[in-house]
Amino acid sequence: MNIAVTGGTGFVGSALTGYLTSLYHHVYILTRNSGNKQNKENITFVEWLQDDSRPEKELPSLDAVINLAGASINDRWTSRQKQKILKSRIESTKEVNRIIDELEDKPKVLVNASAVGFYGTSRDVEFTENSRPYNYNFLQDVCRQWEGEAANAAxxxxxxxxxxxxxxxxxxxxxxxxxxxxxxxFAGGPIGSGNQWYSWVHLKDVIQLITFAMQTDAVEGPMNVTAPHPERMEDFGKKLGRTMNRPHWAPVPASVLRTALGEMSILILEGQKVLPQKPLEWGYHFSYPELEGALQNIISSRR
Known part of the structure; x- marks a missing residue:
């Protein structure tokens, strides 16, 4: 398959590219600067988002497009950074749709990144792909607008x-x-109240779920890329400490994180219990459905 990937040199994108090329697919990575990158077997860099770039003229007939582009949400959320987070996602997705529109042979599928932040935050409500947002915040608004732009591909x-x-x-x-x-x-412990939900997922399942969505015609619309067993922070921390053979005892007050991180602290102090109802219905089998197995795999690979 010929697959175009935006954000292909990032955290998820680089792992996805490695996996896809191991299956002998050809990946076309859309990048702002192709001049300093070397093409490899089954990997071609194509410049985009520059004034004179026309990636649609360099791309072959595509089977799929995977859009992972967007500025990091892990920097402090100043007004400028929030604008950058939103603008980078909307502009890149608009360009993806423009490229698709220009292609004579349209790809069969667009897999567009989003986040469980779409649902807002709650310590009590359980969310599936059929759920509406519970409340509204900056990340929820970003996800809503991002998905709205991506929906134009349909x-x-x-x-x-x-x-x-x-x-x-x-x-x-x-x-x-x-x-x-x-x-x-030896200073790990609960963060904030410890009651907030972490809807986690192993990177291997992220890569395989994206590939599954790309290859499975029944997959369409929202898809929660989360393991089927989310954990509250208190239990997450205990299992992490146990896996690392370290104590779980030193609490981090919410006020400390709010002071240090500002609005971005919502990523750590709030959460949502999100279940992958659709992937399970579509027949996807998780490599790491339980947190203990995921942590054991990850931590053992560091030794």
């Missing part, structure tokens, strides 16, 4: 999937290495 006759990512667990990037640090120092 008008072009392209099957469109909104991959709503949960907390992605990996040994090198994402939130988990930061969460592991205090446990390494």
């Amino acid at each position: 008008a072009l006759g392209v099957r469109t999937v909104f991959a709503r990512f949960g907390l992605i667990l990996d040994d090198k990037e994402g939130a988990l290495p930061k969460m592991m640090l205090p446990y390494k120092l």
Whole structure:
């Protein structure tokens, strides 16, 4: 298959590219600067989002487009950074749709990144793909607008999937290495109340779910990319400490994180219990459905 990937050099994108090329698919990575990147076997870099770039003229007939582009949400949410987070996602998705519109042979599917932030936050409500937002905040608004822009691909006759990512667990990037640090120092413990839900997912399942969505015609619309067994923070921390053979005892008050992180602290102090109802109905089998197995795999790979 010929697959175009935006954000292909990022955290999820690089892992996805490696997996797809191992299956002998050809990946076309859309990048702002192709001049400093070297093409490899089954990987071609194509410049986009520059004034003179016309990626549609360099791309072959595509089977799928996977849109992962967007500025990081892990920097402090100043007004400027919030604008960058939203603008980067909307502009890149508009450009994806423009490229698709220009292609004579349309791809069969667009898998567009989103996040479980779409649902808002709650410590009591359980969310599936059929759920409406429970409350509204900055991330919820970003996800709503992002998916709204991606939905325009459906008008072009392209099957469109909104991959709503949960907390992605990996040994090198994402939130988990930061969460592991205090446990390494024997200072791990509950964060905030400990009652907030973490809807987590192993990176391997993220990659395989994206591929599953790309290859399975029945998959369309929202798809929660989360493991079937979310955990409250208190239990998550206990299992992390146990897996690392470290104590779970030193609480971090919510006020400390709010002072240190500002509005961004919502990523850690609030949460939502999100279940992957649709992937299970579509027949996807998780490699890591339970947190203990996921943590054991990740932590053992660091030794």
